[in-house]
Amino acid sequence: MRRACSASRKSLPNKLTTVAAPRRTPWRGWLAGILLLGTLGAAGSAAVAHLRRPNAAFVAPANFPALVYDVAKNQPYEATFELGRQLFYDPRLSSDGTISCGSCHQQSRAFTDGQALALGVAGRRSARNTPALQNLGWHRSFMADGGVRGLELQALAPLTSPQEMNEPLADALAKLNADPEYRRRFAAIYGPGKIDTPQFLKALAQFTSALVSADSRYDKHVRHEPGGTLTAPEQRGLALFQQKCSGCHATDLFTDESFRNNGLDRTFPVDSGRAHISQLPADAGRFRVPSLRNVARTAPYMHDGRFATLPEVLAHYDHGVRPSRTLDPLLRQPDGRLGLPLTAQEQQELLAFLNTLTDNSLLTNPRFAPPPAAARNQLPLAGVGR
Amino acid sequence: MKIRFSTLGLLLLPLALFSGCKKDSDSLEPTGSVNFTVRNVAGSQDLVLNNTVATTATGETFTTETFEYYLSNIKLIKSDGSTYAAPDTYFLVDQAKPSSLSFTVPGVPAGDYTGVSFIVGVDAQKTGLTDPATFTGDLNQANNMYWTWNSGHIFLKLQGTITSTTPNKPLTCHIGGYTDPNNAIVTATPSFSGAKLTVQANHTPQLHLVANVTKVFDGPKPVALSTFTGAHMPSAQSVQLAQNYAAGMFSVEKITTE
Numbered sequence: 001m002r003r004a005c006s007a008s009r010k011s012l013p014n015k016l017t018t019v020a021a022p023r024r025t026p027w028r029g030w031l032a033g034i035l036l037l038g039t040l041g042a043a044g045s046a047a048v049a050h051l052r053r054p055n056a057a058f059v060a061p062a063n064f065p066a067l068v069y070d071v072a073k074n075q076p077y078e079a080t081f082e083l084g085r086q087l088f089y090d091p092r093l094s095s096d097g098t099i100s101c102g103s104c105h106q107q108s109r110a111f112t113d114g115q116a117l118a119l120g121v122a123g124r125r126s127a128r129n130t131p132a133l134q135n136l137g138w139h140r141s142f143m144a145d146g147g148v149r150g151l152e153l154q155a156l157a158p159l160t161s162p163q164e165m166n167e168p169l170a171d172a173l174a175k176l177n178a179d180p181e182y183r184r185r186f187a188a189i190y191g192p193g194k195i196d197t198p199q200f201l202k203a204l205a206q207f208t209s210a211l212v213s214a215d216s217r218y219d220k221h222v223r224h225e226p227g228g229t230l231t232a233p234e235q236r237g238l239a240l241f242q243q244k245c246s247g248c249h250a251t252d253l254f255t256d257e258s259f260r261n262n263g264l265d266r267t268f269p270v271d272s273g274r275a276h277i278s279q280l281p282a283d284a285g286r287f288r289v290p291s292l293r294n295v296a297r298t299a300p301y302m303h304d305g306r307f308a309t310l311p312e313v314l315a316h317y318d319h320g321v322r323p324s325r326t327l328d329p330l331l332r333q334p335d336g337r338l339g340l341p342l343t344a345q346e347q348q349e350l351l352a353f354l355n356t357l358t359d360n361s362l363l364t365n366p367r368f369a370p371p372p373a374a375a376r377n378q379l380p381l382a383g384v385g386r
Numbered sequence: 387m388k389i390r391f392s393t394l395g396l397l398l399l400p401l402a403l404f405s406g407c408k409k410d411s412d413s414l415e416p417t418g419s420v421n422f423t424v425r426n427v428a429g430s431q432d433l434v435l436n437n438t439v440a441t442t443a444t445g446e447t448f449t450t451e452t453f454e455y456y457l458s459n460i461k462l463i464k465s466d467g468s469t470y471a472a473p474d475t476y477f478l479v480d481q482a483k484p485s486s487l488s489f490t491v492p493g494v495p496a497g498d499y500t501g502v503s504f505i506v507g508v509d510a511q512k513t514g515l516t517d518p519a520t521f522t523g524d525l526n527q528a529n530n531m532y533w534t535w536n537s538g539h540i541f542l543k544l545q546g547t548i549t550s551t552t553p554n555k556p557l558t559c560h561i562g563g564y565t566d567p568n569n570a571i572v573t574a575t576p577s578f579s580g581a582k583l584t585v586q587a588n589h590t591p592q593l594h595l596v597a598n599v600t601k602v603f604d605g606p607k608p609v610a611l612s613t614f615t616g617a618h619m620p621s622a623q624s625v626q627l628a629q630n631y632a633a634g635m636f637s638v639e640k641i642t643t644e
Contacts, residue, residue, distance in 0.1 A: 070517070073517055073519070143535065147533075147535050148537050149514070150516025150517070152516065153537050156527060160534045161534070161535065168530060169534075170528040170529075173528055196526070197526050197528050198517075198519035201518045279567070279568055280567075
């Protein structure tokens with residue numbers, strides 16, 4: 001399979017690699033290329049789907065750290081992205097055909113669901129809040145406890161969890177292999193033969209890794225781009241954020257990807273977080289620091305969705321932090337007080353700043369929406385593998 | 387003169403090439419294959435799923451619905467202590483699939499071997515990979531021997547019913563984990579008891595292994611089924627069970643040559 005794939009790559013036209021990009025924001029060239037391909041694809045040109053996306057794919061936005069995901073082992077192709085999108089939104093992949101990835105990961109909510117706890121097949125509730133899907137290529141681990149170690153492995157967790165899609169991998173593959181349309185689309189990319197685990201997971205990852213959020217008003221502000229003006233309260237909120245929050249919500253990914261106990265509880269009988277994976281007492285109650293990108297759209301908050309609004313979250317940090325042996329040191333003030341003291345005005349300014357992290361380029365881009373029902377029939381028979 | 391030397395060179399060239407080739411092929415050791423068979427038992431009985439009642443050393447009993455494990459990183463050991471590590475050997479033994487109860491390791495240098503070792507499970511380097519394309523063959527996650535919520539293979543799966551308690555209770559052992567402090571990667575070295583396994587190019591010896599399921603609980607760190615609550619994740623309990631099966635589950639029944 002791999003041999004066939006790499007052989008085919010050499011013969012691919014490469015016209016779109018020359019898409020011009022402003023020097024300051026190289027990732028825009030990539031985005032422009034995708035949009036261009038999307039537009040041409042929608043026009044129904046079979047030839048266009050054969051094209052590679054620009055080689056600039058996943059060049060980090062100028063204000064981001066280096067990409068973690070090894071894109072070279074899952075070379076972006078338009079046809080593969082579209083296949084991943086189809087898989088992402090296909091409820092047939094759940095045990096009873098009712099839940100797709102997109103059921104809990106809704107675009108307008110930065111790929112969350114507005115629920116405290118995720119809702120799976122047969123009304124089952126997961127133990128945790130649905131995480132936002134954005135900038136996944138920069139993750140070193142996945143899930144609130146970091147149990148999953150790679151983007152391509154990640155989809156297996158909700159797929160097979162009895163509380164979520166409840167579908168053994170072998171059964172999902174059998175469904176795909178029984179579907180002539182999927183067989184045709186996979187074969188067009190990976191060559192003839194049965195749809196197998198890596199094909200399935202890599203196609204899905206082409207969609208999930210493309211969910212990049214780097215175009216909020218804040219981003220434009222730090223990159224000195226048009227549309228990046230922050231109001232005075234927003235600027236004060238940014239300064240406060242850098243002073244009080246960026247110890248954990250670090251870099252322009254707004255997370256340092258560590259696991260921390262932010263003082264929600266004194267004990268952790270229901271969900272021990274990172275300790276569930278590491279089995280280390282020192283990890284009890286520690287959860288992955290989430291990114292705050294699009295945070296205004298991802299309510300409710302915390303790993304168990306206990307806070308309905310952002311003001312509740314800020315109130316927690318001001319006066320709700322509870323002590324435990326594993327409480328993060330950054331939430332203990334030198335005077336022994338717990339939490340991060342924030343005046344009412346400071347909380348307002350922080351809220352103003354957090355709202356500048358909303359990124360409509362992720363939330364409304366039609367490429368990330370459920371595929372039109374007709375799209376399945378418009379796809380060319382031959383793909384990049386031919 | 388020049389012409390003469392050139393001519394001589396041209397005449398000698400094929401000779402030089404030929405002798406070079408000959409030397410190379412001489413230096414290639416002949417190799418053969420070794421066929422492994424595994425017979426799962428419960429004490430002195432052949433293991434029949436959903437039927438055989440296994441009895442531990444302390445007289446507790448259980449029946450088995452699922453018994454699967456990986457054997458990997460197979461090494462053959464010569465009497466002088468030198469070893470041959472067979473590359474890329476990952477075999478999933480599943481009592482429910484008779485075809486999985488034998489497998490062949492090709493490319494073993496000819497010679498007399500006096501011992502064998504293998505990991506019961508998957509090495510950390512392999513199972514820790516994040517590219518699913520690297521999990522070929524028996525390592526494919528579709529085999530349901532992989533933790534999707536805590537990346538890594540399940541090394542050994544034993545499911546059934548504990549029948550010596552009232553009421554009976556489910557028996558679940560999913561053993562795995564490849565990082566400290568809960569690293570459950572263990573190596574078994576069942577003895578040949580002085581026998582020799584002779585590998586030659588033209589015939590394939592068979593190494594007949596027996597795997598005794600009760601040794602998951604009996605061993606250097608015995609586990610009482612009456613109080614056992616199951617093993618579902620990398621944990622101290624997983625490591626304890628792994629140390630048991632590493633020590634005593636596998637034995638060599640016989641070595642035959644076809």
